[in-house]
Amino acid sequence: MGFAAIGFSSSPLRAFAISNSSREEDGQTQVAELASPCPYKWRMVIAYDGTKFKGWQYQPAPPTIQCLVENALIRITKLDRKELCLVGASRTDTGVHAWAWKAFTLQLMGFFPQIFSVHKLSPHAMREAAAYFVGKHDFSSFANASHNDGSPNPVKEIFRFDITELDAVLQLEIEGTGFLYRQVRNMVALLLQIGREALPPDIVPKIIAARDRRELAKVALSAPPHGLCLMSVNYNQEVLEPPEGFPPVSFGRSHHVSKCKLLFY
CATH class of the missing domain: 3.30.70.660 (Pseudouridine synthase I, catalytic domain, C-terminal subdomain)
Structure with missing residues (x-):
């Protein structure tokens, strides 16, 4: 997977867990509170080549983008999946790429500042x-x-x-x-x-x-x-013009080789 760009941004947020499913009690949707009083969520902007992956959504095998990202973050932070609480903005299908995929987690405060130099640029x-x-x-x-x-x-x-x-x-x-x-x-x-x-x-x-x-x-x-x-190489038009006296179109010259001796080392 090629991470063409990974950006981080944070914003104030009340400490609660975001999940793909919720439970209902007494007709009301309940949101589970996190044990850790983390006041921020982190957003990751990820670009990836999805050719060899079975889309975004987590599954250990065959590999998915979410699985790969989570495993890397788990190694760095020493948190388990539940604590990490990584949520994608949506999902992509098998083989689909992304240029600016969004993923969110609440539990990276205290970890990324020690590992990455995250600066706001003007x-x-x-x-x-x-x-x-x-x-x-x-x-x-x-x-x-x-x-x-x-x-x-x-x-x-x-x-x-x-x-x-x-x-x-x-x-x-x-x-x-x-x-x-x-x-x-x-x-x-x-x-x-x-x-x-x-x-x-x-x-x-x-x-x-x-x-x-x-x-x-x-x-x-x-x-x-x-x-x-490197995006492109451009030339002035006069550089591309043939020398004076030469035809405007050249087909090059033909060379015939009767014998060829190759040296091997």
Whole structure:
């Protein structure tokens, strides 16, 4: 299963158990109270590839998404299923995928804060900071040293740096003439610090002007690669034009090989 995104949010909630069934006594629906006085519920936003799973709903075999998530949470929290009280928003059929599936639990307070670094980000501050990247700049401060690139030109032009809110996920999309080694991951790392309000947005032009990777290292580590995706590669039309004197359409050349000697090691 591929967790493309897992987001967490919490909100005040009276401590009661949510279940797929309820019991009735004296004509009234009863809701069982939890022993633990947990004042919050946690919402998980999950993306998964359901090809090898029998849908969401819990069953130990064949495997389901709920079963897999619960087993992972049980290992982390040491709670049993009843205490965990994981409830899906609905259910998906066998083989069906989800991009933003919702699941809720009441019993993760005191566990996730020790395991995950869950921060609320400020999209407004991140957009303000991202705007400083747009334009032509020397991005030496955002490039890690690479033994394979030689001495690349550190001046790149960023056409746009968009930050879009997709439910509980922030999508950062960058378009430019090219990027230095780890430039994008380093820019995102700085924006995350700004989104957490650990740094002001106007620190971006100061670090750009420094042209020194050590200045960025003082305030932000490189972001991990797992969320990074190359969306497209575009070329200027003049680059795609054939050289002067060549026909507009080329079918290449044919080569005939009469003998071929292969070396095996």
